[in-house]
Amino acid sequence: MGTQGLQxxxxxxxxxxxxxxxxxxxxxxxxxxxxxxxxxxxxxxIDLTGVTRIDTAGAWALAEFEQRVSAAGGAVQYRGATEGAELLLSTVRRAMPIAEELPARPGGIHALLETTGRRVMGAAGFLGGLLEYLGLFLAGLFRVMRHPREFRFTSLVAHCDDVGLKAVPIVSLMAFLIGVVLAFQGATQLRQFGAEVFVVDLIAISVLRELGILLTAIIVAGRTASAFTAAIGSMKMRQEIDAMRTLGLDPVTVLFVPRILALLLMLPILGLIADLMGLFGGALMSWIELGISPSMFRTRLVADVDVSNVIVGLVKAPVFAVIIGVVGCHAGMQVKGDAESLGRMTSSAVVTAIFAVIVADALFSIFFAEVGL
Known part of the structure; x- marks a missing residue:
């Protein structure tokens, strides 16, 4: 039968x-x-004697027909094919995808143990990768300390602006609102016992010791870990990091050290700003809700709250900064050559950084409780 030029x-x-x-x-x-x-x-x-022209699409249709016949237990033979048609068919056959049969997964307790083992090994490998990048950062930091001319001060200033200065508004607003919420909720609960004045202690200890630096680190992790991953990952996709190595530039010195060092410098400052704004928000709400004047708030703050609470809070900042920076740089270097990988690693960096910061804060809390601080 005739079909649009094909017989x-x-x-x-x-x-x-x-x-x-x-x-x-x-x-x-x-x-x-x-x-x-x-x-x-x-x-x-299949008789190809009358075929005047064959292209890749036609050869692919014949090769697919061969696969269907072979799957049914049959065979296909050709007659009258020209040398060019045979060569094209052979090339297309080699390029055809071959469906791989996956081995049957074991069930029951064996499958559970296998899955658990794989996840544990994957987590151990991921932790090992983070430790490796921490070592690379420390080695790069010592190198620029020995050779100050290799240090990129302009890059450090630019990253300090991105990490610190541009984060001040959101950190200040967050800390102010946290102070307001603590004062309002504390007043509501303590009023039942006639202990409204202790709301000052509640606000001060909560903000200075835990919430100020923890929530600041979480915000910075969301902003900065994603930014580090996106920037380094985009450079890796465009092969700029390979070009750096070709030019004799160390990516650790150029990319990692300025970013993580900027976090080390700016996160304690952001934590201090969060502490001040949290106390300001708490004092304002205490004045409105409980009638505790600013002077009384200050007096109670100085008399009842020890400076060790401030130290405990700010000591965590450098550790949180290193965690966020290492996680962001490590995730950026794991980006492959496609946009999907960039998006996946960016999301993973944010989640990992926030989780690691919370775990580190919990470990700090246990440690300080054990040493009596």
Whole structure:
């Protein structure tokens, strides 16, 4: 039968079905050829004597037909094919994807143990990668200390601006609102016992010791870890890091050290700003809700709150900064050559950095409780 310039004739020759093709076997007639070859006979003989032209699309249709016949337990033979057609068919056959049969996964307790083991090893490998990048940062930091000319001060200032100065508004607002909420909720609960004045202690200890620096680190982790991953990952996608190595530049010195060092310098300052704004918000709400004047708030703050609470809070800042910076740089270097990988690693960096900061804060709390601070 004729199909838009492609002639298809069917016949039988013994046990084989003869499919005679003539005309142009090209992409323009691909749909028609598929319709003719939709049913896979047990054995087929394809006569290509009358084919005047064949392209890759036509060869792919024939190769796919071969796969269907082979899957049904049959075989396909060709007759009258030119040397060019045979070469094209052979090339397309080699390029056809081969479906791999996945081994059956074990069930029951074996599957549970295997999955658990793989996840534990994956977590151990990930932790090892973070420790490796921490070592790279420390080595790079010692190197620029020995060779100050290699230190990129302009890059440090730029990252301090991005990490610190531009984060001041959101950190200040967050800390102010946290102080307001603590004062309001504390007043509501302590009023039942006539102990409203102790709301000052509640606000001061909560903000100075835990919430100020912890929430600041979480905000910085969301802003900065994602920014580090996106910037380094984009450079890796565009092969700029390979170009750096070709030019003799160390990516650790150029990319990692200024970013993590900027976090080390700016996170304690942001934590201090958060502490001040949290106390200011708490004092304002205490004045409005409980009638505790600013002078009384200050007096109670100085008399009842020890300076060790401030020290305990700010000591955590450098550790949080290193965690956030290492996680962001490590995730950026794991980006592959596609945009999907960049988005996935950026999200992973934020989640990992926030989780690591919370775990580190919990460990600090246990440590300070054990030493009596």
């Amino acid at each position: 298809v004739e069917r016949g039988e020759s013994g046990p084989e079905e003869v499919i005679g093709l003539s005309g142009a076997l090209t992409v323009q007639h691909l749909a028609a050829l598929h319709a003719e070859l939709e049913v896979a006979p047990p054995h087929a003989l």
